[in-house]
Amino acid sequence: MNPVAILNKEHMNFADKLNQLNLFVEEEEINIPAVSHLFKEIIGAWNIHEEKENKFFNALAEHGFEFPSERIFFEHRELRGHKKVINDAIKSGSEINVEIALDTDGRMLMEKLQKHIDFEEKIFSEIPDKILNSIRDKFDKNFNKISKE
Numbered sequence: 001m002n003p004v005a006i007l008n009k010e011h012m013n014f015a016d017k018l019n020q021l022n023l024f025v026e027e028e029e030i031n032i033p034a035v036s037h038l039f040k041e042i043i044g045a046w047n048i049h050e051e052k053e054n055k056f057f058n059a060l061a062e063h064g065f066e067f068p069s070e071r072i073f074f075e076h077r078e079l080r081g082h083k084k085v086i087n088d089a090i091k092s093g094s095e096i097n098v099e100i101a102l103d104t105d106g107r108m109l110m111e112k113l114q115k116h117i118d119f120e121e122k123i124f125s126e127i128p129d130k131i132l133n134s135i136r137d138k139f140d141k142n143f144n145k146i147s148k149e
């Protein structure tokens with residue numbers, strides 16, 4: 001699989017997880033253990049995904065492909081901020097804290113992550129085949145290595 005296909009597949013996984021998170025946001029009673037479990041999965045997958053993207057985007061830049069790095073990396077930081085707020089609320093064990101965090105940062109996270117994913121996929125689609133082909137072998141190996149760590 002080429003790196004873009006791997007990253008796109010992971011984006012689909014996030015979309016699925018965000019739909020699950022949305023169900024919790026809309027619920028009256030918050031099931032903290034269930035939210036906590038789902039959120040751990042999201043954060044675990046997210047950290048690996050972001051690490052892959054950092055390497056991938058940097059490799060693209062080394063091969064002369066100009067991408068909007070400031071926006072991409074800014075959004076990564078921004079999304080991490082929302083995740084931290086939700087994670088801290090879950091760790092507090094307080095139902096009201098989790099409810100508030102999901103209602104504010106949860107909603108923002110879902111909206112921003114979807115936009116971020118759409119934006120990245122647009123960029124991925126603009127990478128010239130020549131550049132993608134010259135880095136894909138290296139990245140198959142790197143991505144596997146990152147996933148197993």
Ligand SMILES: [Fe+2]
Binds near residue numbers: 116120
């Ligand atoms: Fe990203």
Ligand SMILES: [Fe+2]
Binds near residue numbers: 007011049053117
């Ligand atoms: Fe991404």
